[in-house]
Amino acid sequence: MSIITVSHLGKDYRQIRRIDGRFGAVRTLFTRQSMTRTAVDDISFSIEPGEAVGYIGPNGAGKSTTIKMLTGILVPTRGAVEVLGVEPHRHRRRNASRIGVVFGQRSQLWWDLPVIESFELHRHVYDIPPERYRAMRDRCTELLGLGDLLQSPVRQLSLGQRMRCELAMALLHQPEILFLDEPTIGLDIEAKDRIRDFLRTVNREQGTTIILTTHDLADIEEICPRIIVINRGGLIYDGAIQSLKAQLGSQRQVTIDFEDDPGPITISQATLLSDQGRRKTFAVERSVESTLAVLSSIASSHPVQDVSFAEPAIEDVIRTLYAGLGKAVPESDELDRWSRGRVVTQ
Amino acid sequence: MTPALFWHHVRLRLRERMEYRGAFLLGLLAQGIGYAAEIAVIWLLLHRFEAIAGWMWPEIALLYSLSVLTYAIGAAFTYSPMTELEQMVQRGTLETVLVKPTDPFWTLIGQRFNVGYLSHLLLAGTVMTWAIATAPIDWTPASVGLLVATVASGSMIQAAVLTLIGTWAFRFTRSWTLFAINGQASRFIRFPIGIFGIIPQILLTLVIPLAFATYYPAAILISEDGQLFPGWIGWLTPVVGPVFMWVAYRTWTRGIDRYQGAGG
Known part of the structure; x- marks a missing residue:
């Protein structure tokens, strides 16, 4: 029984078209012209309990959009998503209590307070029984080497220390699935190693399913046996990292x-x-x-x-994969997506 | 979200503010001076002209203190979350609220509860104490009840107005202009509504019912006649606040749904 099923998933963003020139701002306010941009298009995959899957693709490929649909933040435009037996956006809160989410670029800790305060609030928000909370907190503290960090205000932590705390917090309620959106972005090698080790342990020992997006392919190599590669909103590879290497590397x-x-x-x-x-x-x-x-x-x-x-390094393999499909290189991707957008007037 | 969990959020927020005690106290002082100056101007004007639309200085002081008091309480809850919403949508921080198993509205309000309105409360409380002691008010259980209900209900009206403005941020940017307009508009309700034309009276009664936070209940307390609308509608005050707050909450929640559908 799959823990996540995604079938023919698609997401369009609608943006109000800004009008330049005289009275542009006012005309923008009253115009009904909008532009539809396809961020995710016809993606299908399923994930089994206990898997660790790397979700990769160049900037703007639709990674974050997919994660947002899986976590119930966004409503799909087309297709279906099922996470833990429910549609995440329809049962957003029920889904939220069974998943953990870590954003590499957005902190969920209270900036000016000691880390432990955020943990305590998390316990109440997720209604975790005290013994289970203490056991999980102590285990994460030990595995991630948090120790004294819990008593320090978040603003005094280094990025690496803070990310370790974010990770620990996301796991306090023992989620069945852990979503990580670029968890190692901006970290030094030591901090990255520590987080990778921890994620591997959580995945193997607790059986927590892990879905992670990243641009650092070493994350994938060390944590995820399986990768899903998307580009320009579409799925281009889904399978074992080893066989991709054998095919392309x-x-x-x-x-x-x-x-x-x-x-x-x-x-x-x-x-x-x-x-x-x-x-x-x-x-x-x-x-x-x-x-x-x-x-x-x-x-x-x-x-x-x-x-x-x-x-061949995994980077080269992925580069070959993008190139082999004749797809745009990451830098020009932004432009490409815009030219692909359809202008509709309603 | 349970009340206990809501107050847990508020407690953390207070402790966070107390980390910067100096800035906090300076902010209070600045706000206090601003409002005290405003009171002084009104007092000076009345000293010269005796009355505005038949309202004497203690009665105007009652109106003024009701306006500031309800604004302070309402804004303590919704001002910060609503003004910061636009930025949260743009930066994606709203998403950290949406992945939690709690109601996003109450989570945000708890997380961003604003204690900076303490000077408003002190000032409005002092002015109000003096006003109700001096103004010709017939104190009966009904009038006492109406005053208490007005503070509670009026605060909800003020909180709801800010919430509705915040909802704008889901759809369009630049909600700060609306907050600025509201800041000016709410000055209207510090004066007897009769001095304005028909359109402001209709707007402040039927569209944005801010007059229920101050003028209508105050008119009943000092036995003033009705203007465009009959005087008795002041008795609706205890109902208007909760209903308007509910409407604002529903509108905001629909804004969240739209955000989830359109993706910002």
Whole structure:
């Protein structure tokens, strides 16, 4: 039985068209012209209890919009969403008591008060029995190393410390699903590691289902065995991260240091990626045979000093995925979505 | 949301404000000076002209104190959440309220309860005490009841007006202009409604029933005749507040639904 089912989900935003020129502001107020922009279009997937799923895509792809529909903040324009057996927007409050939500960019803690005050309020808002609250609070405190932080005003915490507290709070009522919208944004490596470790533990030991959006693909690699990739509102990949790598990350990088600059080298099975004279980097088919063939053919004509290999990074895989679909690159995406919008007058 | 949970929010808000005691006290002082100056101007005017539309200084003082007192109580609840709503919609912080299993209206009001109106309360309380001691009021159980009900109901009317303005933020931006207009409009109800034309009287009675927070009940207390509307409608005051507040709450909630549908 799936914990989340999404079928043919779509969301259009309607925006009032601003009119420029003379009396533009006044005319904008009285005009009925609006513009429809499709943020999410015909997305379907389902998630089983206990899964950890990374939801990724370039800026403006529709990630946050989907999360907002799953958490009941937004009402879908088309299609259906079911979370824990109910439609989230129709039963927003019932849904809210069974899920946890962490926004990387929006704090849910009381800024000027010690963290523990926000926790205590959370206990009352979610009506958590005292023993269960204490047990969960202590466990999160231990796993996330919160300790003295709970007594500090939130404004005195570093971003990493604050995010750890946000995470702990979202889990106090033991939600069945934890939604994380860019939980590691702006954090240093140590803070990221700590949060990733914690999320892995929560997912494995408590069986909490995790859905997370991120731009840091290391989050995904360390937490989520499955990824859903969307671009321009549509789903472009749903499956194991490993098989995506196998499908698209079929090349590896070979960097060769020559004894002397050999000049230009052309080999049919390798593509030159960078040329720094004595050091050249090639992209080569991932199989052992082709790697060896390329190496021996180069070594036979030029003396080689050192060789190193690099496996495809998840970033490269995702880049290949976006590029392979002929979709827009992230930077121009904003423009694209606008040109795609239909102007309707009502 | 239970009352206990609501007060838990308010308590945290108070403690948060107390973190900046200096700024808080300065704010109180500034507000207090502003209102005291206004009272002084009215007093000076009346000193010269004796009466406005037949209302003497103690009676005007009663009107004025009712206006400030109900505004202070109503605004303590709804001013901050409603003026900040536009920004919350733009920055997406409203979403943190929508993922909680509580009523968003009461959550916001509890979270943003404003204690800065303390100086209004002190000032209005002092003026009112003097006014009801001096003005020719026939104190019966009915008139005492009406005065108490007016403070409660009038506060709801004031809170409801701010709520309705806040609802505007879901749809259009620039709600601050409306708050500014309201700030000026609410000055009307500090004076006898008879000195204004017919249109302000109709607006303040039927459209935005602010006159029920001050003029109509005060007219009954000092046995003043009706103007455009008969004098007895002041007895409707205890009903007008809760009904108008309910309408405002429903409108606001529909605004939230629209926000969820349109996505801001």
